[in-house]
Amino acid sequence: MVRKTKDPGFGYKSIHDAKDIINDDGSSNVIHINRKKSINxxxxxxxxxxxxxxxxxxxxxxxxxxxxxxxxxxxxxxxxxxxxxxxxxxxxxxxxxxxxxxxxxxxxxxxxxxxxxxxxxxxxxxxxxxxxxxxxxxxxxxxxxKPKAKIKFSDNLILRKFKKERALMFRLMNMRKTVMIEPEIKVTLSISEKNKKGAYVRNFFNLQLERDKIMYLPTVWTVVHVIDEKSPLYNYSDDEIEKLDAFLYILINYHEESFAQKVYQIYSYDFDKLETNVKYVSAASFDKEGYTVLDHDHLSEVEKIT
Missing domain, CATH: 1.10.287.70 (Helix Hairpins)
Known part of the structure; x- marks a missing residue:
């Protein structure tokens, strides 16, 4: 059974084509008015x-x-x-x-x-x-x-067939040469739709992921949400999912060796970035000496599923 989650701080009210609350760099996209300022x-x-x-x-x-x-x-x-x-x-x-x-x-x-x-x-x-x-x-x-995470997310989301079901996926990698230790990720889905009164409201769902935590990450992590009976997207067709007024809000944390402490990064995806019937191209390969080569330019690269 699909379960809604409580408002994570974004508010239930919405409008058609509401702007994202979080920018791609993780900063807030909220306009503050009448905010009291201090020297601090x-x-x-x-x-x-x-x-x-x-x-x-x-x-x-x-x-x-x-x-x-x-x-x-x-x-x-x-x-x-x-x-x-x-x-x-x-x-x-x-x-x-x-x-x-x-x-x-x-x-x-x-x-x-x-x-x-x-x-x-x-x-x-x-x-x-x-x-x-x-x-x-x-x-x-x-x-x-100041401790800062340096994670690069793929420019796109993809929706494709996966293990007799469908799945929503995106990729991420560490922009530093250090290894991400015990990265853990949480993904919240926000869908804006009209209620019975004709007003737009936001519904929030914590997405279940194929894996939400791994031991360490030296290359690329493809984050997968399987669209099964427990998924809030289960009753939508591919075309309907593409047209949804929806966002993914992502929080990832891991132990950063450079600062010797846990760091956090926030990111968001607009469903306008969704691509269907494609799969990600491998971003990792091997050179002649057997070393793993990670190409950062291939993080968002996809190819059609035949």
Whole structure:
């Protein structure tokens, strides 16, 4: 008998063609409004953003701070750090580069504060520089030390005949050269359909898998859900399954040797990615010396079943 599961936190309400709640990279696709923010959120934000975004913010912040202090030095009198050049741009550039030297505590010696006001400003800027670079160093450590799974999922789902039944399948592999130890996977199916009142509602099902846990994974794991009498997809034809407004939500965890601890990764599939009457092409082969060769480009490759 097919059993529905309780709402895992997505909500039962739905609409036609509702967007996926989880992005392909495992991040949330939920739009938050009226969310209260605090200073404590900054660390999480800087640790989770992409590397290019992280360094772009650092460069922009560094430039803006130097522009502000460059203008301050021009305002209090550029003669307090060096001889005036006669034009605002040249004086500003001298103030900008002196600010950069002070902020980074480099201090080439070519320009130095002479007046009491300039010394106070430079001392305050040096303190900001020390605090800023300490903050950036902590963020860099947090980004590098944060345990992260590195699993690549196939771009597609497939629906094919399997052991006198049908089966829903997808594949995954480790993007690192380490071996995934005791990987365990859980898959939740979400189907949006109209109820008797004509409103769209979500129904959730925990899918039974052929294997939901293995000892270790050095190559590729094909995750299989057999569509038998216990499957929520049993009463649907292949064409009906293709047209379902449905998602698979996947949670996998394993022991990662690089971090010496258990790591987790979330992924989701839209049934728009479903392919029927095909099978996956082997992603592993052997070279002339007998070593196993794993081709990452073949993870999603399929061929027609004849």
């Amino acid at each position: 959120d900054l660390y999480t934000y800087f640790v989770d953003i992409s590397w290019w975004h992280f360094f772009l913010l650092i460069i922009i912040s560094y430039t803006v701070i130097n522009i502000i202090f460059g203008l301050v030095y021009v305002t209090i009198g550029i003669e307090q750090i060096t001889k005036p050049k006669g034009t605002f741009l040249q004086d500003f550039l001298n103030g900008f580069f002196f600010s950069a030297q002070t902020l980074t505590t480099v201090g080439y010696g070519g320009i130095a504060p002479k007046g009491i006001t300039a010394n106070f400003v430079a001392a305050f800027e040096a303190m900001i520089g020390l605090l800023s670079f300490s903050f950036i160093t902590g963020l860099l450590y947090g980004r590098f030390s």
